[in-house]
Amino acid sequence: MYFDSLQAVLEMDGHGMFVWSAYVVTVIVLVGMVAHPLRRRRRLLRDIGGALRREQGAGQEVTN
Amino acid sequence: MWSFFHKLGSPPWLYGIAGSILRYLLPVTVIALVVGAVWGLLFTAPDFRQGNSYRIIYIHVPAAVVALAGYYVMAAAGAVSLIWRMKMADVAMKAAAPIGAALTFVALFTGSVWGKPTWGTWWVWDARITSMLVLLFLYLGVVALYEAFDNKEAASKACAVLSLVGMVNIPIIYKSVDWWYSLHQPASIKFTGESTIDSSMLYPLLLMITAFYCLFACAMLMNMRAELLEREAKTGWVRKLAAEGAH
Numbered sequence: 678m679y680f681d682s683l684q685a686v687l688e689m690d691g692h693g694m695f696v697w698s699a700y701v702v703t704v705i706v707l708v709g710m711v712a713h714p715l716r717r718r719r720r721l722l723r724d725i726g727g728a729l730r731r732e733q734g735a736g737q738e739v740t741n
Numbered sequence: 742m743w744s745f746f747h748k749l750g751s752p753p754w755l756y757g758i759a760g761s762i763l764r765y766l767l768p769v770t771v772i773a774l775v776v777g778a779v780w781g782l783l784f785t786a787p788d789f790r791q792g793n794s795y796r797i798i799y800i801h802v803p804a805a806v807v808a809l810a811g812y813y814v815m816a817a818a819g820a821v822s823l824i825w826r827m828k829m830a831d832v833a834m835k836a837a838a839p840i841g842a843a844l845t846f847v848a849l850f851t852g853s854v855w856g857k858p859t860w861g862t863w864w865v866w867d868a869r870i871t872s873m874l875v876l877l878f879l880y881l882g883v884v885a886l887y888e889a890f891d892n893k894e895a896a897s898k899a900c901a902v903l904s905l906v907g908m909v910n911i912p913i914i915y916k917s918v919d920w921w922y923s924l925h926q927p928a929s930i931k932f933t934g935e936s937t938i939d940s941s942m943l944y945p946l947l948l949m950i951t952a953f954y955c956l957f958a959c960a961m962l963m964n965m966r967a968e969l970l971e972r973e974a975k976t977g978w979v980r981k982l983a984a985e986g987a988h
Contacts, residue, residue, distance in 0.1 A: 686782075696797055707847075
């Protein structure tokens with residue numbers, strides 16, 4: 678490891694603010710990039726499944 | 742060979758194979774990103790001229806490289822969808838656009854934050870930076886154009902044309918640091934001739950570039966899977982999947 682304390686890691690000789698803000702924003706964007714399609718797919722499956730059950734429920738009422 | 746193309750045009754097959762690839766690729770990608778970032782942030786020596794601010798290179802360069810590569814993917818998918826009317830190519834083009842936009846944004850943002858301690862300014866209307874900003878607008882243009890049309894086919898055609906016309910920008914981005922006097926430094930990694938970067942810095946950088954490529958692939962496959970479900974919502978295979986509650 679290049680740095681000898683946590684303080685040094687955070688400060689990075691005065692460049693800490695720049696380096697860490699760049700990394701934090703990047704992590705947020707990358708996580709969003711993966712989380713967005715995941716949520717969208719789960720929501721779609723749930724909605725389609727729900728519509729399907731309602732459809733089947735309605736169908737049973739008719740046949741009964 | 743033809744049966745492969747036939748399968749490629751089959752939504753349930755594509756959905757399934759994308760899921761199988763993701764099961765392995767996504768964990769590997771996350772590990773590679775974490776290892777690469779920790780390596781670059783904590784285990785490399787600072788640059789002798791820029792000090793520690795140079796550590797932004799481990800996200801800036803991979804994001805920029807993959808943002809550019811992603812444009813080829815999007816434009817190629819656009820060409821296939823335009824010429825052969827292949828529906829899956831359209832799904833691929835629509836999946837690539839928001840990821841490209843996100844990565845271009847990351848490249849611009851990290852570049853800006855790197856510019857402040859290095860050049861003394863957050864932003865400069867430099868050829869490289871301006872052409873990357875145009876790339877961001879091209880990606881966002883494709884995303885917006887999809888939303889602007891009610892007719893799916895017209896939307897796909899317009900987006901394919903826009904992404905192909907936008908290809909003009911790609912060589913400009915590559916060559917911008919050589920053609921114009923620029924604040925942005927020229928490429929440090931060269932395929933021909935010796936790279937002007939020390940190998941202790943090169944290895945974590947190469948790892949991060951590879952990881953970003955994998956992340957692009959993962960996000961694109963995930964976008965395609967969601968898009969396939971939406972487009973095929975009325976078909977038997979999607980209904981079966983939804984009824985099973987499979988994820």
